[in-house]
Structures are given as C-alpha cells and as structure tokens.
Amino acid sequence: xxxxxxxxxxxxxxxxxxxxxxxxxxxxxxxxxxxxxxxxxxxxxxxxxxxxxxxxxxxxxxxxxxxxxxxxxxxxxxxxxxxxxxxxxxxxxxxxxxxxxxxxxxxxxxxxxxxxxxxxxxxxxxxxxxxxxxxxxxxxxxxxxxxxxxxxxxxxxxxxxxxxxxxxxxxxxxxxxxxxxxxxxxxxxxxxxxxxxxxxxxxxxxxxxxxxxxxxxxxxxxxxxxxxxxxxxxxxxxxxxxxxxxxxxxxxxxxxxxxxxxxxxxxxxxxxxxxxxxxxxxxxxxxxxxxxxxxxxxxxxxxxxxxxxxxxxxxxx
Amino acid sequence: xxxxxxxxxxxxxxxxxxxxxxxxxxxxxxxxxxxxxxxxxxxxxxxxxxxxxxxxxxxxxxxxxxxxxxxxxxxxxxxxxxxxxxxxxxxxxxxxxxxxxxxxxxxxxxxxxxxxxxxxxxxxxxxxxxxxxxxxxxxxxxxxxxxxxxxxxxxxxxxxxxxxxxxxxxxxxxxxxxxxxxxxxxxxxxxxxxxxxxxxxxxxxxxxxxxxxxxxxxxxxxxxxxxxxxxxxxxxxxxxxxxxxxxxxxxxxxxxxxx
Numbered sequence: 001x002x003x004x005x006x007x008x009x010x011x012x013x014x015x016x017x018x019x020x021x022x023x024x025x026x027x028x029x030x031x032x033x034x035x036x037x038x039x040x041x042x043x044x045x046x047x048x049x050x051x052x053x054x055x056x057x058x059x060x061x062x063x064x065x066x067x068x069x070x071x072x073x074x075x076x077x078x079x080x081x082x083x084x085x086x087x088x089x090x091x092x093x094x095x096x097x098x099x100x101x102x103x104x105x106x107x108x109x110x111x112x113x114x115x116x117x118x119x120x121x122x123x124x125x126x127x128x129x130x131x132x133x134x135x136x137x138x139x140x141x142x143x144x145x146x147x148x149x150x151x152x153x154x155x156x157x158x159x160x161x162x163x164x165x166x167x168x169x170x171x172x173x174x175x176x177x178x179x180x181x182x183x184x185x186x187x188x189x190x191x192x193x194x195x196x197x198x199x200x201x202x203x204x205x206x207x208x209x210x211x212x213x214x215x216x217x218x219x220x221x222x223x224x225x226x227x228x229x230x231x232x233x234x235x236x237x238x239x240x241x242x243x244x245x246x247x248x249x250x251x252x253x254x255x256x257x258x259x260x261x262x263x264x265x266x267x268x269x270x271x272x273x274x275x276x277x278x279x280x281x282x283x284x285x286x287x288x289x290x291x292x293x294x295x296x297x298x299x300x301x302x303x304x305x306x307x308x309x310x311x312x313x314x315x316x317x
Numbered sequence: 318x319x320x321x322x323x324x325x326x327x328x329x330x331x332x333x334x335x336x337x338x339x340x341x342x343x344x345x346x347x348x349x350x351x352x353x354x355x356x357x358x359x360x361x362x363x364x365x366x367x368x369x370x371x372x373x374x375x376x377x378x379x380x381x382x383x384x385x386x387x388x389x390x391x392x393x394x395x396x397x398x399x400x401x402x403x404x405x406x407x408x409x410x411x412x413x414x415x416x417x418x419x420x421x422x423x424x425x426x427x428x429x430x431x432x433x434x435x436x437x438x439x440x441x442x443x444x445x446x447x448x449x450x451x452x453x454x455x456x457x458x459x460x461x462x463x464x465x466x467x468x469x470x471x472x473x474x475x476x477x478x479x480x481x482x483x484x485x486x487x488x489x490x491x492x493x494x495x496x497x498x499x500x501x502x503x504x505x506x507x508x509x510x511x512x513x514x515x516x517x518x519x520x521x522x523x524x525x526x527x528x529x530x531x532x533x534x535x536x537x538x539x540x541x542x543x544x545x546x547x548x549x550x551x552x553x554x555x556x557x558x559x560x561x562x563x564x565x566x567x568x569x570x571x572x573x574x575x576x
Contacts, residue, residue: 092334107327
C-alpha cells in the first residue's frame with residue numbers, strides 16, 4: 001500500500017433505502033496518519049457511511065477507497081488494513097478479553113508479529129491487563145469500549161474506524177479513549193472517528209467533516225474551521241471601565257477595538273491585533289497599567305460547537 | 318483446519334470459535350443426555366419384555382422383536398434429533414446478527430461464506446456427535462451386551478443416514494437465518510417444512526417420497542431393519558443436493574445483505 005494515498009476517499013457516495021436517501025453524494029478525503037472527526041446529528045448518515053467503508057452495506061452510487069484500494073475490491077485479505085470499533089460493541093459473552101483478542105488475532109494469520117505479542121501490547125495500550133482473563137460479558141461499558149479499541153488494533157492496521165467510541169462513557173472513560181487515540185496517531189495509525197461529542201473532537205482531531213441529512217456540509221482541518229477569529233482577542237474587564245477602549249487601542253500591535261458590551265457587571269471588547277503572540281502580553285499589560293480590573297484576555301477563536309450548530313441548523317431556526 | 322486464505326478465509330478460526338461455544342452450551346449437553354437416556358430405554362424395555370430369559374449372558378430374540386428395537390432407535394434419533402437440531406440451531410445466525418457480532422466478525426479478514434459455513438459445519442458436527450454417534454454407540458453397546466443377534470451393517474447405514482439428516486437440517490436452519498431475522502418464523506418454517514410431509518404423506522405426488530429430505534428419518538428407520546428400496550438411495554442424494562442448494566442460496570443473499 002502507498003502511504004501517500006489518503007486513508008479514506010469517497011466520491012459521490014449515495015445510499016438510498018426506498019424513497020429515503022441516507023447519503024446524498026458524499027465526497028470525503030482523509031489524509032493518512034491523522035485523526036478525522038466525523039460529526040453530525042443523529043440520522044445524518046455517519047453510520048451508513050462507515051458501513052459502506054467497511055463493506056457492511058453497498059452504496060447505491062458513488063465509490064470509495066481505503067488506502068487507495070476500492071472498497072468493492074476490498075476482499076477479506078485486504079481487510080487487515082482496517083480496524084473497526086462499532087458504536088455498541090458486542091462480543092461472545094463467554095469469551096474472556098484475552099480470548100476475544102486471541103480470536104481476532106488468529107483471523108490475521110499474515111501479521112508479522114505473533115498473536116500473543118499483539119495481544120499483550122493491545123491489552124497494555126488500553127489498560128485492560130488486570131481484567132483480561134475475565135469473561136467480557138461482565139465488562140462495564142468503558143471496558144467493552146477499550147476492549148473494542150484493542151481488538152481493532154490486532155491486525156496492525158493503517159486505519160482505525162471508530163463509530164461513536166465515547167458516547168456511552170463517563171468523563172474518565174472519555175479521557176482514556178482520547179489518550180488512546182493520540183497514541184495511535186503517534187504510531188502513524190489514521191483514526192476515523194464518528195461522534196457528536198464536539199469537545200472530544202476539538203481536543204484531538206486534525207481534520208473534521210460535518211454531515212447533515214446525508215451530505216457533507218462543512219469539511220477541513222480543525223485550524224481552518226476554527227480560524228474565524230484569527231488575530232482577534234476577547235478582553236473582559238470589571239465595570240465601570242471608563243476609557244478602556246483608548247487604553248487598549250494604544251497598546252502595541254492593536255489594529256481596532258470594538259465598542260464594549262456590558263453583561264453581569266463586566267465589559268467585553270473585541271480587539272483585532274497584528275500579532276497574536278505579542279498581544280498575549282501587550283493587552284493584559286495595557287489593562288493593568290490603566291488600573292482596570294482584568295477578568296480575561298483570550299483569543300476569540302470560533303468554537304467547533306458554533307460551526308457545528310451553524311452547519312446543522314436550518315436557516316431561520 | 319482450513320487456512321485463512323483461499324475461498325474460505327478464516328474458516329478454521331471461526332469453526333474453532335463455534336465449536337468452543339457449542340461445548341460451553343448447557344443446551345447441547347442436556348440434549349445429548351436426554352437422547353442417550355431415551356435410546357437406552359429401547360434395550361431396557363426389550364429386556365424387560367423378554368418371554369424367556371434363558372441361561373446365557375446374552376439373549377436371542379426373534380427377528381421381528383430385534384427389528385422393533387432397531388426401528389425404534391432409528392425413529393427416536395431421527396425425530397427427536399430433528400427437534401433438538403432445530404432448537405439448537407434456530408438462533409445461530411439471528412442472535413449474533415442482532416447483537417452486532419456478525420458485523421464485527423465480517424469486518425475482519427474473513428468471507429461471509431466462511432462465516433455461514435463455519436456455523437453450518439459446527440452445528441452439523443456437534444449434532445452428529447452429540448445426538449447420533451454418542452447416543453447410538455451407547456445404545457448399541459448396551460443392546461449388544463444384552464442381546465446376541467444385533468446386526469451391525471444396517472445400524473451403521475442407518476446411523477450414516479441420521480448424520481446426513483443432522484447435516485441437512487443444520488445447514489437448512491442456518492440458511493433460514495439469512496432471510497429471516499427473528500427466531501419464531503425460523504422455527505415455524507423449519508418445523509413445518511420438516512414435519513408436514515411426514516404428517517401428511519404426499520398422497521397426490523407419490524414421487525415426492527423419493528426426494529423429500531424430511532423422509533430421511535423414515536429411510537433411516539427402514540435401513541436399520543434392512544427394508545431398502547430405491548428411495549434409500551434417492552432420498553439421501555436429493556437431501557444432500559437440496560441442503561447444498563438452500564445453503565448456496567443463503568450465501569448469495571448474505572453476500573449482498575446489509576449488516
């Protein structure tokens with residue numbers, strides 16, 4: 001496989017169930033070795049897209065490739081390139097965690113490393129060594145999810161597809177999953193990550209696509225999507241603050257200062273600057289030197305949540 | 318075990334998983350114990366009803382009495398075994414599909430053919446061993462210990478037919494799990510197709526008794542008492558072909574099915 005090929009590429013992917021069009025011409029490209037956040041409200045078509053990518057469903061029209069290999073040619077032997085974690089993973093309840101990994105590992109006979117070695121490494125990565133010899137029917141949701149990530153890695157894949165991996169987890173479980181995702185990226189494994197927990201995506205994803213009603217309505221790198229406020233700071237001070245606009249405008253590197261907005265005894269001002277790094281120091285100093293009560297000074301980036309809401313809500317809602 | 322490559326990648330590993338699951342199943346152990354116990358009732362009743370016990374350690378009974386014992390054994394294994402195979406195979410595919418285990422497995426380097434084949438093969442193997450071979454060996458050993466004139470060849474042929482019956486039914490019920498997602502219709506259709514021709518003999522289409530797989534238990538019963546005819550050959554052959562066709566149809570449908 002060529003490493004330079006996108007981990008995933010879709011062109012005009014369409015899927016209809018009778019009169020219902022679940023996917024409507026989805027175009028997608030995911031660079032290799034990155035974390036890709038695949039967002040959308042329930043029913044947007046995320047799981048259908050994943051099913052087509054994994055060969056669990058056939059598209060009505062369009063094509064997709066995984067690491068340059070067309071999915072329709074994605075025969076059993078080629079599936080070793082992809083690891084998959086379902087939204088609500090389920091395993092034979094009588095199997096222990098170690099037996100699940102051993103079973104999956106033996107389905108990849110061509111893997112370069114022995115099954116035992118891969119099993120040990122996967123258990124260590126997801127911190128499941130202590131529970132490895134317990135029947136997985138008694139695992140908690142978080143443990144099942146971690147076992148799911150471990151089994152997805154048993155074939156030494158180039159791409160891992162995770163469908164809502166942290167939707168049923170508590171905050172600690174979610175944090176653990178994000179840590180695992182980062183470590184996968186460090187090992188050069190691409191992660192395609194479907195979720196509607198925007199905070200998680202904001203913390204780990206390099207690329208994001210937002211789906212709505214079977215279409216990609218927004219896509220790009222995380223930086224591209226959240227750079228709406230590049231070069232802009234939000235400064236918050238305690239009211240009253242007579243002359244704060246002039247004080248900020250006089251600070252080095254400031255291009256413009258908006259009119260202040262008062263809320264709950266605070267004044268907020270948007271400040272456009274020429275250099276963000278300089279502004280991090282210059283703006284607080286201007287506030288303090290002017291004897292104003294500084295409450296906050298932070299880059300006024302567009303948040304992913306704002307972009308998501310704007311993308312999925314119909315205009316006029 | 319088959320290799321992971323070729324036409325049926327992953328078959329060996331999947332078969333191993335299915336057999337391990339079957340061995341852990343209490344249902345199967347209970348069925349095997351019941352079947353063995355029921356089979357043992359045949360020589361026990363035969364011995365209890367002897368007119369003359371004689372002086373030797375083993376007793377010789379009339380050909381008619383021996384035929385009655387042989388036919389009872391074959392009919393018990395054939396019909397009770399059919400019910401047990403349907404009961405143990407009815408949720409083989411639907412349960413894993415409902416829980417997402419099927420989708421999980423077929424995203425690995427295995428083919429859908431391997432998945433279904435492993436199911437059918439394991440259920441056949443387990444049914445043959447637990448419902449035919451073990452009960453029949455125990456039954457034969459006890460019968461031969463009590464009676465002197467127990468034939469071997471006809472028992473062997475009948476047992477082979479009963480094993481074919483288990484194979485046909487296992488493959489057929491596994492195949493039904495592809496188009497049908499719920500256990501109830503699978504059980505109803507399997508029971509109806511299997512028992513209806515026996516309950517309602519094919520009066521108008523007499524030739525059907527030569528090809529219908531559901532006549533396998535009857536053919537096994539007749540074979541056990543050396544009452545062979547053309548249907549002794551045609552029914553097993555037709556059953557094997559019908560089982561293979563039903564399974565092939567299910568595989569073709571399964572290949573395109575969304576999971």
